[in-house]
Amino acid sequence: MQILLNGLISGLSIALLAVAFQIVYLPTRIFFIGLAGLYAVAPYVGMTIQQTFGLWPISMVASVAAVVALSAAFEWANHAPLTRKNASEGAHLVSSLGLYILLVQLVAMLWGNDVKTLRTGLDATYHPFRPLDDSVLTGSQLFMFGGSVVLLAGFLVMLRTTDLGLRLRALADNPIQFALYGYNVNIHRLFAFGLAGVFATAAALLTAYDIGFDPHTGLHATLLAVVAVIIGGRSSFVGPIVGGLLLGVIRAQVVWHFSARWQDAATFVVLALFLLLRPQGLFGQKTRIEAT
């Protein structure tokens, strides 16, 4: 039970980042590695504001705002011009990789390479299932659980019920048709990037509160998120969430049965299996991948 809970909670942060990746990937087909840079920046902004003003709501709002601005800037300055030039998938991927490297190195130059933590009195432990079960959760884990569930549920509700959600799904489904109906594709893409920034910040801050951060955690977290997207299915918005949870549980089981150092090996074996046996993922429609 304890292992399952730990797995689910770390899975939630993977799911948040996977959703961030998917929000960009589905409408634009951009393999957004720059996300890893955003993930790396967020806790540093939060920490700096926290130290200046000492109020955690301000620091959270500020880091969300900063990352959303950065994410939109990535689209505005890099991906939108490349799309106008009809650049290839590979060009988007490589330039996004370049942005990631640039951003992470800037963070490292500004704030240093060492590991930092954002602990703020969340070290107390709780037994949420006391009468039934003896599992222990820390305050930061509970906080993380609540925060990510609210965000993910809010996102799904937004997608299903609001007009904006419908337009996002339409853009993901067929961008050309979407443009033909007279909607402004660029604004919606910008919005998708901004939303990805929100989710990346949430994932980064929640993880930073739980286990700390350094400039280089972003890429690893993003790779896990991408694996979650592949597991869940790359043509759906629900898939990444399920994939993230599943991956979190699998990784926790690996820690329990083998050792923490084989976590990544297991993760990428799972990725390889999915790519070979079920490339459309759990929630995807069956299409030939060569066709896309």
Next chain:
Amino acid sequence: MNYLIHLLIYFDIYVIVALSLNLVVGYCGLLTLAHAGFYAIGGYSYALLALVWGWGFLPAVLAAVLLAAVLSLTVSLPAWRLKGDFFVLATLAVQALVFSLLYNWSNADAPLGSWSNLTNGPFGIPGIPRPEILGVALTDSRHFVLLATAVAALSAFVVRRLTASPWGRVLVAMREDELAARGLGKNTRLFKVQAIAIASCLTAVAGALYAAYVGYLDPSSASLDESILMLSMVIVGGLGNFRGPIIGALILIALPELLRFLDLPDALAANLRLAIYGLLLVLMMHFRPQGIGGEYRLR
């Protein structure tokens, strides 16, 4: 003088890496992130065979090359079916697995090279011997540079001949239109397997040279950062022809040396160098997607 020799040896090693990576990325059009994995496999095979079992340079390198060729199937088999982002992901999985194996196949109680402690994990392998060829031990860098340059020249010659041959033209045809190449009766799967195997072998040789020169090897040589560095080298230098990767390797060697003149603190200089790489990648994609001297634009 020693400084120049040191630079020349690094240049030799990276020329081999860049030329071989260009075979996969530039000629086959397959963006791979697994290249550093094969580089490290070459380095580790040589290090273990030479240090633990006392093999000579040539047989040890030959064994490393064979191992790399067999393991290259892990990249070329996915290339049969996957394309674009999915192929990149598959190579990423290979890369992560190689790194994970090198990093974790260790046990502090067992001697280095035994079954339970094959790679010594994060501590790496120290004291890798310099090669001995025809009874001459190349302990002096001035002698080692001759070997490195000779190997690099030989690799460059092989790559040059291969890409100028009908075999190389089939690769280009396959990159441009795989269906058409298959329609002309070319077994594109076999060509992919061959090209990736050759590239992996060459980079394994480069890895072995590096291990022999530096004398120490740790799993970071198989890290994703290393793969990204190799990739940015060929992308900045240029894809799809002979001169591009060589220009890329030159830039990779020259950039840190130029930054040395800025007199920055060490930690900052390393970060700045990588930041410039990132910026170069972005600018390249915008203004010259085929790289400085290249002919092929990434798809």
